[in-house]
Amino acid sequence: MILQNAQGDARIIAGGQSLMPMLNFRLATPTLLVDLNRIAALSGIGMTDEGLRIGAMTRTRDIETSALIAQHQPLIAHAVPHIAHLPIRSRGTIGGSLSHADPAAEFPALMLAVDAQMVLHGPQGARVVPAGEYFQGLFETATKSAEILTHIDLPHWPEARRFGFQEYSRRRGDFALAGIAFWADMDGDICGECRVVAFGVSDRPVRLHGVEQILQSHPLNDADAMLQARDAVDDLLEPDSDLQASAEYRRMLAAELLQRAVHAAGGMA
Ligand SMILES: Cc1cc2nc3c(=O)[nH]c(=O)nc-3n(C[C@H](O)[C@H](O)[C@H](O)COP(=O)(O)OP(=O)(O)OC[C@H]3O[C@@H](n4cnc5c(N)ncnc54)[C@H](O)[C@@H]3O)c2cc1C
Structure with missing residues (x-):
C-alpha cells in the first residue's frame, strides 16, 4: 500500500548494502524508504513439500551457515562464501541481491541454476515467477512497481547430483x-x-x-x-x-x- 501510494517514488530497503552506495552516489533518489527489516515473516529458511523456501529478508550469512542449505542445496552452500565480505554477507539479504540483479552477482546465477521460483506480492496479490523469466536485463527484474519479493522457492536437489x-x-x-x-x-x-x-x-x-x-x-x-x-x-x-x-x-x-x-x-x- 505504501509503495502503491508513493507511485514509484519509494524504494524498499533490505540490507542496504547495494542501495546505500546508490543513495550516496545519487544514483537513486527516492523520496521514501520502506524498511522491511522488522518483518520477521520475510526471514528464515524452511522445508516445504517441494523443497526449501527462503524468505527474501534472510541474510546471506544465515544462508551460508544454514544446515538445511548445506544438506539440501549444496551448490548454494558452496558458492555463498564467494559473495562479498563477511560484514556485507551479515547484513545483505538474498531478496536484496535478487532484486538488485547485478549481472556479476552469485545469487541470481544460483537461482537460475537450481530452477528457483520467485514469489512476489503486490496490490494485485501474489504471483510466482521462475528464475529464467525473473532476470530481465542489467539491474532489471520482472518485479513490478509496488511489488516486493517475499520468498524464494527451491525445488528438491537430488542427493546424487x-x-x-x-x-x-x-x-x-x-x-x-x-x-x-x-x-x-x-x-x-x-x-x-x-x-x-x-x-x-x-x-x-x-x-x-x-x-x-x-x-x-x-x-x-x-x-x-x-x-x-x-x-x-x-x-x-x-x-x-x-x-x-x-x-x-x-x-x-x-x-x-x-x-x-x-x-x-x-x-x-
Ligand atoms: C563492497 C561490496 C562488495 C560486494 N560484493 C558482492 C559480490 O561479490 N557478490 C554479490 O552477489 N554481491 C556483492 N555485493 C552486494 C551485496 O551482496 C548486497 O548485499 C546485495 O546485492 C543487496 O542486498 P541488500 O539486502 O543489501 O539489498 P539493498 O541494498 O537493501 O537493496 C538492493 C535493491 O533491491 C531492492 N530490494 C531489496 N529487497 C527487496 C525485496 N524484498 N523486494 C523488492 N525489492 C527489494 C531495493 O529497493 C534496492 O533497489 C557487494 C556489496 C558491496 C558493498
Missing part, C-alpha cells in the same frame, strides 16, 4: 569477472541432464543450453567433449569489454571456469 562452482575476481570478495555454476545428474559414468549457468559475462545470468547439450551423454572427464564445450562457450557468450576486463578475456575465463567446474563435479579437481 554432482556440482561445481567456479568464479574469478581480482581480489577475494570482489564481484566476479566471470563465473560458472554447474550441476549434472549422472547415468553411471555418463553425464545425463546437466545445467550450465554463466555470470558476469552478460547483462544477466545466462543458461548455456548449447554447452549442456555437448556435455550430455559423455563422461565428465571426456577431453573431446570438453574441448567442444569450451569452444561453445566462446561462441555463445558476447560479453562487453569494460575497465575490469576485455570481452575476449571474459570469454576465455568463462571457458576455463567451465572446465574447472565440470572437473570439480567429476571429482577431478
